Amino acid sequence: MSASIARHTGEPPAGPLGPEPVFTWHATGALWFDAVVAAIERAETTVDLEFYIWSPGRLAGRLHAALARAAARGCRVRLLLDTFGSEHAGPAVIIMRQAGIEVSWFNPRRWARLSFRNHRKLVVVDRRHALLGGCNVADEYDGDGVQNGWRDLGIGTHDPACVMALARSFDRLWAMAPFDRLPGAESMPEASRGEGWELFVAGAGRGGRRYRRCLHRDLASASQIDVLAAYFVPTTRVRGLLRRAARRGRVRVIVPVMGDVPLAHHASAHVLHALVPSQIQVYQYLPAMLHAKLVIADDAVYVGSANFDPRSLRINFDLMLRIQDPQIAAQARDIVAGIQSHSARYLCGHPGLLARWRQRAAYAAVAWLDPYIARRKLRLLS
Structure with missing residues (x-):
C-alpha cells in the first residue's frame, strides 16, 4: 500500500511524482481544507459533503464559492448539514440553493430526536476521491493550531473500494436526513472493509x-x-x-x-x-x-x-x-x-x-x- 503525508509546511515532496497515493495525511485543518477545495475545483460530476457545523465566515465563504463553481460546471453538489450544529447557516443555505447546490438538513430539531446528531465530516468528489476527519466548517478549524486557529487533522483516500464505501454511506444518510424513524441494519451497515x-x-x-x-x-x-x-x-x-x-x-x-x-x-x-x-x-x-x-x-x-x-x-x-x-x-x-x-x-x-x-x-x-x-x-x- 502506497502512502503519503502532508507535512506541516504543505511543501510537495522532492523528486519525480510517483503513482497517486492510496491514503494521504493532512496534518492540520488548514491543509485538510486546502485539499478539500482543490478536490472540489477538479470535480467533474459530483460533490457530496456532510458537516456537523457550518458557521458563517471566511472558510464557509471559500467553500461556498468552490461549490457554486462546481455546480455551474454541471456537477451535482449535495451538502448535508446537521440542524443543531449548523443552526446559524440558514441564510447561507438559501444562497447556496439559489446557486444550484442541493442542501439537506439532518434531523430537524424535535425533543424526542434532539440527542441524535450527525457528527460526521466527509467530502466525496466524483466518487473517486474522499476526505474525512475532525474538521467542521468554521474559521477556527482553518489553521495550524500554533500560529492561528485550532489543531485538527484529516486524511484523504483514492482507494476505489474505500471511496465507494464512503459514498454509499453518504447516500444512506442523505436519504434518511428527515430522521423520521431509526435506520434498520440493512439500510445502515456498521462496517465495510477492503485491503488494509x-x-x-x-x-x-x-x-x-x-x-x-x-x-x-x-x-x-x-x-x-x-x-x-x-x-x-x-x-x-x-x-x-x-x-x-x-x-x-x-x-x-x-x-x-x-x-x-x-x-x-x-x-x-x-x-x-x-x-x-x-x-x-x-x-x-x-x-x-x-x-x-x-x-x-x-x-x-x-x-x-x-x-x-x-x-x-x-x-x-x-x-x-x-x-x-x-x-x-x-x-x-x-x-x-x-x-x-x-x-x-x-x-x-x-x-x-x-x-x-x-x-x-x-x-x-x-x-x-x-x-x-x-x-x-x-x-x-x-
Whole structure:
C-alpha cells in the first residue's frame, strides 16, 4: 500500500511524482481544507459533503464559492448539514440553493430526536476521491493550531473500494436526513472493509458495536498506543485496557489544556486524575484547542469524526476509518510527535473538594446520564 503525508509546511515532496497515493495525511485543518477545495475545483460530476457545523465566515465563504463553481460546471453538489450544529447557516443555505447546490438538513430539531446528531465530516468528489476527519466548517478549524486557529487533522483516500464505501454511506444518510424513524441494519451497515482498511459507521440505534469490538481488540494486544482526543472520556473497560498496555509498553494520550465544552472538559479531568498514577503518559496541548480524533495501536490507525467518549460510541452518527499499515502508522506518529512538541506533561495536582465534585458530576452527566436519556428517546423512535 502506497502512502503519503502532508507535512506541516504543505511543501510537495522532492523528486519525480510517483503513482497517486492510496491514503494521504493532512496534518492540520488548514491543509485538510486546502485539499478539500482543490478536490472540489477538479470535480467533474459530483460533490457530496456532510458537516456537523457550518458557521458563517471566511472558510464557509471559500467553500461556498468552490461549490457554486462546481455546480455551474454541471456537477451535482449535495451538502448535508446537521440542524443543531449548523443552526446559524440558514441564510447561507438559501444562497447556496439559489446557486444550484442541493442542501439537506439532518434531523430537524424535535425533543424526542434532539440527542441524535450527525457528527460526521466527509467530502466525496466524483466518487473517486474522499476526505474525512475532525474538521467542521468554521474559521477556527482553518489553521495550524500554533500560529492561528485550532489543531485538527484529516486524511484523504483514492482507494476505489474505500471511496465507494464512503459514498454509499453518504447516500444512506442523505436519504434518511428527515430522521423520521431509526435506520434498520440493512439500510445502515456498521462496517465495510477492503485491503488494509475498515470503515466503521456509528449511529443512533446502530451503536457502533463493531467499532468498539475492533478498538478493544487492538488496545488489548498493542504495546505502542497513541491517542489524540478533543474530549477524552473513555469507558471503564477502555481505561483498563490502556493501563495494561502501559505496563506492556507505552501509552501516550494528548488532550487540550482547555476544552471548548466545559462539561466535557470537567468530565475528562475526572478521568485524567485517575489515570495519572498509572504509567500512561498524559500531555496537554498548549497553543490552542486540540480537536483531532486519532488512535494508533501498533500498526493500526483510527481516524475520523468520533471522539473518545460515550456520545460518539453510542449516540452520534460518526465515521471512523481503520487502516492497518506500518507506514501509515509511522506517519501518524510523526504528526503526534509534532503535537507533543507543543504540549506539556499533565500534572493533576490536588484539586479542591468543590473542583473534584464538579468533575465527578460532569463525568456522571457525560458517561451515564446522556446515554441513558438517549436510550429512552430511542424507544420513542422505535
